[in-house]
Amino acid sequence: MADIPRLRHLKGRDPLGLRRALADRLLPALVGAMALLAALGLAGAQGAGRLAERWQAGASGQLLLQLPSDADAGAIAERLAQLPGTVEAALVPEERLRQLMAPWLGEVPNLPLPRMVAITLRPDADQTSFLEVVQDLPGAQLETQGTAIQQALRLAEVLQALSVAMLAVVGLVGAALVTVATRSGIAARRETILILHELGARDSDIARRFARRLAQLCAMGALGGAVVAVPALWALADQAIPVVLAREATAADLPWGSLLALPLVAAGIGWLTAWITLRVWLRRL
Template sequence: MAEGRRLKGRDPLGLRRALADRLLPALVAAMALLAALAIAGADGAGRLAERWQQGEAGQLLLQLPRDAAPEPVITRLAALPGVTSVTAVPDERLRQLLAPWLGEVPSLPLPRMLAITLPAGADHQPLLEAVQAIPGAQLELRSEAVRLAMRLADGLRSLSLAMLGLIGLVGAALVAVATRAGIAARRETIVILHELGARDADIAGRFARRLGWLCFLGALGGLAIALPALWFLAMQALPVVLARDAQIGDLPWPLLALVPPAAAVIGWLTALITLRAWLRRLP
């Protein structure tokens, strides 16, 4: 279509009336709420994976018989290549760890426990060979458990990212439906302006800006609802997962702040493409 004239006036297409219902912002708010939860899930899974990966370089536990002398074992194991430190776990600490399951049992005989610290990626073979030479010793190897935990965290992160993609597609579909509803409501006005020489880019741009703004407002409302829920979840989960209280910086603020602009871009682009495609079919 040849270059036409620009539309004049603040709302020559009557879009404030045609696209004034609150259904689209409400639906976008719901999608933004789900997106915020998915972002928090992906971020939390990433942090959990990082913690577990660091835990692989943490302490292994070696159990000795109660009558075994720990000092010679500590000296022998601390001299092994790759072993950072070997320390005895106090009985008091063991009783604290067992208290949730066994209660207070001060008379219960406990085995000797040694905490062995190795760096990430250290070769366990020298340690395994040394432990096999210690009568009655049992070593807790956590590498397989850590690998399974890492796989779980990666799966949760992938699922959260897939949810984000699906939310974006559903949001785009909602905007496309709203755009077509707006076209149906203002069809005569659009056709008349098109025949009078109004530019397709100007007509589509007005639709796109209006729907982009509605999507931004809806996503802003959904994010406002999501933040208290995310903070409540953080307060419940972090003491269990990271063994500390939740802090305000634990929420993924930069990613959450992108939700309203991303919703606006999706709304603007979808409306622009939908209306431009419809206008190209006009004679």
């Protein structure tokens, strides 16, 4: 009898019968589904963050200068290109402007159009001297992409927030599943637990047995969910990245670190939830 309370020394054994009470079927499948959703949420958060960075970096120095139709736009573009901090100042061809205006104005070859200069500045460029030159140009109007970019960045932030909220919900649902499974295991092994408890088995040893079993089941399920998520995420990346980042998708675009971390995080949630649930129940005895 003296060895019964020391459950932690019964290595390789299952004195509580947890392999039967906590079967490796339903819970891993449910955790796998949660892991798949978590992987999609992580990919969404990562994708939104990269998209926001690209928008911000690519448009921070993009300006469009509108000049009167009779202005010497070529000379002005050359002058602006020589200013410190200017990467490029290129005259937008009139044919391109007419193509852009065709959906609204139709084909109007005789319509005079303003001259447009597309300007790219370095992100760290001091725009003071540039703005002074522009202000001295008669009839010049400077347009930035700030408003559109700010709206796009807000959209990316909303997508990131939704992804984080999705991850939080997945974590809470996973913890709830583990709580239900733990209580089911307690109900199935109630008499055994009570006997061991009366014989003096430590609450921490009993809770550790439950927590270890639930952590194993959660890790198994999350690993399966992560494996299923790989082809799903690749299909999404293969369609989205050429549109968003203007290049072909590669294996490096997948969130491998997050996928590898899913089983560990799931095991941690399972272990902690089962530990707390069982300790609370044992304290009521």
